[in-house]
Amino acid sequence: MNTIKLYDEAPYETDFVARITDIDENTVTLDRTLFFPEEGGQTCDRGTIRCKGHEFTVTDVQIKKDICHTLDTTDDSLQIGDEVEGHIDWAHRFDNMQNHTGEHIFSGLVHSLKGYDNVGFSLTENTCQMDYNGKLTDDEITRIEAVANDVIWQAIPVDCRYPSSEELATTDYRSKKELTGPVRIVTIPGVDVCACCAPHVRTTAEVGLLKVISHLNYKGGTRLYIACGRRAFTDYVETFDSLTDIGHLFSTGRPDALDAVKKLISSDQELRTKLADSERDELFRQIDKNDTGVIFTKVTDRNILTAAFNHLKETHDGACYIFSEKPDGGCTFLAGGRDIDARDLMPALKEKLGAKGGGKADMIQGSTPADRGTVLLSY
Helix, strand or coil: CCCEEHHHHCCCCCEEEEEEEEEECCEEEECEECCCCCECCECCCCEEEEECCEEEEEEEEEECCCEEEEECCCCCCCCCCCEEEEEECHHHHHHHHHHHHHHHHHHHHHHHHHCCCEEEEEECCCCEEEEECCCCCHHHHHHHHHHHHHHHHCCCECEEECCCHHHHHCCCCECCCCCCCCCCEEEECCCEEEECCCCCCCEHHHHCCEEEEEEEEECCEEEEEEEECHHHHHHHHHHHHHHHHHHHHCCCCHHHHHHHHHHHHHHHHHHHHHHHHHHHHHHHHHHHHCCCCEEEECCCCHHHHHHHHHHHHHHCCCCEEEEEECCCCCEEEEEECCCCCHHHHHHHHHHHHCCEEEECCCCEEEEECCCHHHHHHHC
């Protein structure tokens, strides 16, 4: 590769001057760049390139033979050998730096405390995801998160450099794959030593804050999502505001909002149980008063309908039907009888009511577009 990686030595710089070494439609190659390309699981930098009074937005940066910058548009004004001015979107760059360094802190602690390796990493504009080849419990994640934040607040220097081949041979460092050629090592003393190509913050203090957003079991290990720095602050503000709004809805403060929601859920479940019991009892009474085997109801709970249908078969001879009226028209149905094969009822339901469905000998079920009046005329 001929492109000089300015971001290796100057990750805090935002402006640079370079020359175009190649042009391929709307993609330009420069002799030097501050733009970090998509690499190592991290998305590329954003920014602009100016040349001869024209400004172009950099939409993608990839490593091919050299580092290639894709522009939103281009024209004949760009020529090989032209001098350009590049500008990095600093907010985006620093956000990536905060989260990538935070990932090193967390993964280093997981490695030292549990012996697990980080076998997958993805840093996008919205998520910072890590995959570990071992399972972490909720308590372990909470403890590691607390230690990670202690590391952040200690303002430990973050060292990024290319050691000599001799030094590298004696260095114990983390890496997701076998590496050849010059290897860039990122060291957070006492916390982590890892091969990495991306820009990082100067000290752990600049990570600001690390919060585990979610985690799940994944391929026998653990997939975990974190938010650091500005992302963690944004998440906190959104959560804080939501909890405040919930508290206002229940006329209580944030500390009591969760208990208020739990009480509401408990009350809702209790009311649903009472309603289900009431619907079941009313449907059973309707069956007991009915001389025919055709019942109409607005009950939609499948468990209640099944129990009621079994009661209908026990108390009525011949074919039995329960039609549950749907709010948008039509009905669902259960059909069968004690001494008949329920499947024998399906042809007539299809012919008379345009029904669809199926089932077994003891019960068939399905739906029909027919309304109550049409059904009554047929049964």
